[in-house]
Amino acid sequence: MDLSVFRGRARSHDDRGLSTVEVVVLAPVMILFILVLVAFGQLVDGRGALDGAARDAARAGSIQKDHATAMAEARAAAEANLADVCSGPVTVVQTSQGFEPDTIFTVEVSCEVRGLAMLGLDVPTTLTASFSSPLDPYRRTA
Numbered sequence: 001m002d003l004s005v006f007r008g009r010a011r012s013h014d015d016r017g018l019s020t021v022e023v024v025v026l027a028p029v030m031i032l033f034i035l036v037l038v039a040f041g042q043l044v045d046g047r048g049a050l051d052g053a054a055r056d057a058a059r060a061g062s063i064q065k066d067h068a069t070a071m072a073e074a075r076a077a078a079e080a081n082l083a084d085v086c087s088g089p090v091t092v093v094q095t096s097q098g099f100e101p102d103t104i105f106t107v108e109v110s111c112e113v114r115g116l117a118m119l120g121l122d123v124p125t126t127l128t129a130s131f132s133s134p135l136d137p138y139r140r141t142a
Contacts, residue, residue, distance in 0.1 A: 049082060054129040054130055056081055058074065061105050061133070074107050075092045087113065090110075092107055105134070106131070106133075107131060108130045109129050111127065112126045
């Protein structure tokens, strides 16, 4: 095929500026798409951090000698893990019954994650995670 036919063709004047219009129209759409991806990434990261905080809180509480210290240590462990993830206060609640030897210590950790708020959307994104840990028979006695 002879390509010399296409070389001599003059460019149509109707196509001038079309690339500029495409960029002006598509750039905000692409930026919004990227921001939505970042917001959902923060939600996924928050879910993983909350699961880890619940695990650490249950373990920190299960090795303590009394219930008050267990809840204080569980709260401290959860807050330390979620310091840079949550935009509001961290809530730690014991969902298991009692604090007797050879039982399970279960805590539920919840907080509000930034997520879609960074886009200006007022969508409540309170995440909750729960974890259980057996009360250590050799837990602290002092």
